[in-house]
Amino acid sequence: MAAGSNGANLLEVRNLVKHFPITRGIIFQKQIGAVKAVDDISFDVKRGETLGIVGETGCGKSTTAKLLVRLLDPTSGTILFEGQDVAAGGKDELKGLHRQMQMVFQDPYSSLNPRKTVGSIIGEPFAIHGLLKGSGERRKRVQELMDRVGLNPEHYNRFPHEFSGGQRQRIGVARAIALEPKLLVADEPVSALDVSIQAQVLNLLRNLQREMGLTLIFIAHDLSVVRHMCDRVAVMYLGKVVEVAPSDELYSFPRHPYTGALLSAVPVAKPSGARRRERQLLTGDVPSPANPPRACRFHTRCPKAQELCSQEEPLLELKSGHDLAACHFPLTESEVKLRLPTALSSTNASTNAHGAGAAADQSSSSSST
Amino acid sequence: MSDALLSVEDLRVRFATDDGIVHAVDGISYTVETGQTLGIVGESGSGKTVSSLTTLGLTRAPNTTIEGRIMFDGRDLVSLRDDELRGIRGNEIAMIFQDPLSSLHPFFKVGKQLMEAVLTHRDVGKAAARARAVELLELVGIPDPDRRVDQFPHEFSGGMRQRVMIAMALANEPKLLIADEPTTALDVTVQAQILALLDDLQARLGMAIIVITHDLGVVAEITDQIAVMYAGRIVERASTEAIFGSPQHPYTWGLLKSIPRLDTPRDEELVPIAGRPPSLIRRPSGCFFHPRCPYVRDSHKRIDPKLEPITGDPGHSAACLLSTEVRGRIWRGLQEGEAPGQLRHLVVEEDQPVRAHAAHHSPAAEVTAEEATSEDGS
Numbered sequence: 001m002a003a004g005s006n007g008a009n010l011l012e013v014r015n016l017v018k019h020f021p022i023t024r025g026i027i028f029q030k031q032i033g034a035v036k037a038v039d040d041i042s043f044d045v046k047r048g049e050t051l052g053i054v055g056e057t058g059c060g061k062s063t064t065a066k067l068l069v070r071l072l073d074p075t076s077g078t079i080l081f082e083g084q085d086v087a088a089g090g091k092d093e094l095k096g097l098h099r100q101m102q103m104v105f106q107d108p109y110s111s112l113n114p115r116k117t118v119g120s121i122i123g124e125p126f127a128i129h130g131l132l133k134g135s136g137e138r139r140k141r142v143q144e145l146m147d148r149v150g151l152n153p154e155h156y157n158r159f160p161h162e163f164s165g166g167q168r169q170r171i172g173v174a175r176a177i178a179l180e181p182k183l184l185v186a187d188e189p190v191s192a193l194d195v196s197i198q199a200q201v202l203n204l205l206r207n208l209q210r211e212m213g214l215t216l217i218f219i220a221h222d223l224s225v226v227r228h229m230c231d232r233v234a235v236m237y238l239g240k241v242v243e244v245a246p247s248d249e250l251y252s253f254p255r256h257p258y259t260g261a262l263l264s265a266v267p268v269a270k271p272s273g274a275r276r277r278e279r280q281l282l283t284g285d286v287p288s289p290a291n292p293p294r295a296c297r298f299h300t301r302c303p304k305a306q307e308l309c310s311q312e313e314p315l316l317e318l319k320s321g322h323d324l325a326a327c328h329f330p331l332t333e334s335e336v337k338l339r340l341p342t343a344l345s346s347t348n349a350s351t352n353a354h355g356a357g358a359a360a361d362q363s364s365s366s367s368s369t
Numbered sequence: 370m371s372d373a374l375l376s377v378e379d380l381r382v383r384f385a386t387d388d389g390i391v392h393a394v395d396g397i398s399y400t401v402e403t404g405q406t407l408g409i410v411g412e413s414g415s416g417k418t419v420s421s422l423t424t425l426g427l428t429r430a431p432n433t434t435i436e437g438r439i440m441f442d443g444r445d446l447v448s449l450r451d452d453e454l455r456g457i458r459g460n461e462i463a464m465i466f467q468d469p470l471s472s473l474h475p476f477f478k479v480g481k482q483l484m485e486a487v488l489t490h491r492d493v494g495k496a497a498a499r500a501r502a503v504e505l506l507e508l509v510g511i512p513d514p515d516r517r518v519d520q521f522p523h524e525f526s527g528g529m530r531q532r533v534m535i536a537m538a539l540a541n542e543p544k545l546l547i548a549d550e551p552t553t554a555l556d557v558t559v560q561a562q563i564l565a566l567l568d569d570l571q572a573r574l575g576m577a578i579i580v581i582t583h584d585l586g587v588v589a590e591i592t593d594q595i596a597v598m599y600a601g602r603i604v605e606r607a608s609t610e611a612i613f614g615s616p617q618h619p620y621t622w623g624l625l626k627s628i629p630r631l632d633t634p635r636d637e638e639l640v641p642i643a644g645r646p647p648s649l650i651r652r653p654s655g656c657f658f659h660p661r662c663p664y665v666r667d668s669h670k671r672i673d674p675k676l677e678p679i680t681g682d683p684g685h686s687a688a689c690l691l692s693t694e695v696r697g698r699i700w701r702g703l704q705e706g707e708a709p710g711q712l713r714h715l716v717v718e719e720d721q722p723v724r725a726h727a728a729h730h731s732p733a734a735e736v737t738a739e740e741a742t743s744e745d746g747s
Contacts, residue, residue, distance in 0.1 A: 196412060228637075266587065281558075
């Protein structure tokens with residue numbers, strides 16, 4: 001990965017580390033270890049793209065999200081947002097940065113203050129930054145935002161409990177786009193929603209991204225949702241990025257055995273053949289991030305692990321096409337064919353561009369005014 | 370169908386609340402045979418969990434009205450006394466719950482909780498029960514069961530806890546296992562392990578399984594039959610192949626089209642179901658799905674469809690007022706990537722007399738402004 005600032009990149013993350021101390025004792029606290037939640041990761045986010053981050057619970061994806069918008073202070077490393085270091089800035093600099101980077105949270109129930117009206121929740125960013133001081137002005141802007149995310153502007157004075165889960169998530173999105181940020185970090189934005197509502201929120205995010213030219217970092221554990229949303233995907237395992245690749249390449253020809261295992265585990269909504277496909281099931285659980293395995297962290301569960309994997313840590317290197325993977329023995333074409341649903345390889349071309357907007361007019365457009 | 374292990378007949382469950390009567394389950398019927406897996410699919414609040422809790426007698430309360438019959442092995446579970454039902458619950462019928470952490474008692478060792486399941490129903494000594502507990506942990510694939518049996522739930526990971534829950538459910542070799550969202554709280558890799566385990570256990574122990582889920586992917590892999598529930602009713606019931614191959618109900622189409630899949634082109638637009646599920650206290654008139662259905666006609670707001678076998682396939686039932694022929698054409702259109710709005714003409718053409726009215730009612734107009742929150746036409 002080339003270092004140095006590059007105009008095409010909105011965000012450059014270098015050697016980012018976050019360790020949470022494990023302490024013992026109540027009055028005299030002594031650090032006896034650290035949970036290595038994020039351990040030396042580097043990646044770039046290009047302007048206007050959607051980067052997906054996937055991985056199992058505890059792999060550090062949410063910690064990464066919080067570090068990017070500096071809701072957590074990193075242990076070390078740099079996060080350059082348009083050349084400015086997010087990790088180093090003081091309070092005032094951060095305030096400026098937060099106008100340009102915003103976050104949508106996972107749980108639409110606990111991320112909205114139940115005592116505030118929707119109008120004041122969405123208007124809060126303006127209050128914080130001292131914008132649109134006239135209340136009529138602010139109200140008008142908030143109602144525009146509500147309309148934009150598909151909420152009825154007349155519900156300005158309602159409280160969060162009066163809305164359904166999907167609508168609450170729309171409130172969270174409206175709040176996040178209020179200041180017209182350049183970067184939106186969405187941490188599992190749909191995992192708490194019902195399937196029929198998930199699609200509404202996913203389509204909303206995609207449309208907003210197109211209209212506002214947003215750069216989106218989309219974090220999820222659902223691989224099919226990530227494939228649908230993202231241009232590029234980073235796969236994390238135990239605090240490390242193990243593979244970064246454009247979606248089409250990653251899903252048709254994953255190189256890291258962990259990515260292969262994740263894809264192989266996705267249930268396919270097609271009964272014929274699904275039962276018979278040869279699955280590569282991972283055995284056991286993710287090791288503790290307080291005491292991760294030496295060298296390649298995946299070697300304890302990896303079907304391809306060899307002597308070398310427990311001795312030398314593999315670096316994130318270009319394996320094929322635009323696919324960066326950290327593995328000594330990446331998957332070969334024949335292994336991918338054997339383990340992944342045949343459907344995957346057959347549609348990898350993904351030439352289909354029709355229907356992009358064609359389906360959009362299905363039933364709405366009546367919500368305005 | 371005479372050898373059905375469980376046969377639910379016209380089950381209705383109502384809860385009286387301060388706001389009114391909640392019609393949680395409204396006349397559903399299904400059967401499960403030994404060795405078969407039935408999937409019950411629906412959104413939150415569609416009544417799928419209530420129907421199976423009722424099977425176990427867990428919804429009995431002063432404010433609850435239960436009507437209909439639940440025949441299990443020749444007995445009607447609805448009319449059994451509480452103590453008779455206790456002999457069946459956890460013994461012949463067992464249940465796995467969604468959240469394994471809150472279903473296990475944090476103060477007691479896993480072994481003790483497993484032994485309790487055995488000791489409640491079997492006349493055996495503690496040593497034998499403990500041996501059984503170890504055997505069960507081994508059965509569900511927990512390594513080192515001799516040691517693990519003396520550990521507490523917090524020492525297990527999420528997937529391992531769900532295995533413990535399954536072990537507990539299997540303690541008395543039930544004839545029927547009800548799994549309520551068994552994998553929702555788990556990662557994909559662990560989900561795949563648990564599904565493989567259920568499939569394997571069924572092959573070895575030959576029990577019937579009911580899987581309740583909102584994820585069609587999960588049911589595609591392990592079920593034989595699927596019932597789709599909406600607002601307390603079954604709107605479509607068929608073999609798993611038929612549900613995915615030629616689904617008949619607009620709600621089922623909505624479910625299938627609103628999830629991104631790994632085997633469709635990446636750019637394919639998702640088609641969400643507009644609006645949200647109706648209140649079960651004040652239910653819509655006519656077809657319960659009509660406020661969200663893109664293919665609604667005026668008459669659908671008055672006529673309540675019955676779950677009836679479709680033309681040409683007696684094993685496949687749907688509760689929809691459209692004709693089988695029109696439904697087939699709409700589904701083919703959807704498969705080719707057309708939007709529901711473009712296919713609406715098929716519905717209008719079918720019914721010339723009401724065309725004049727129907728033309729004024731675009732599907733969007735049926736959805737109240739507040740609920741027309743689906744994606745904006747950009």
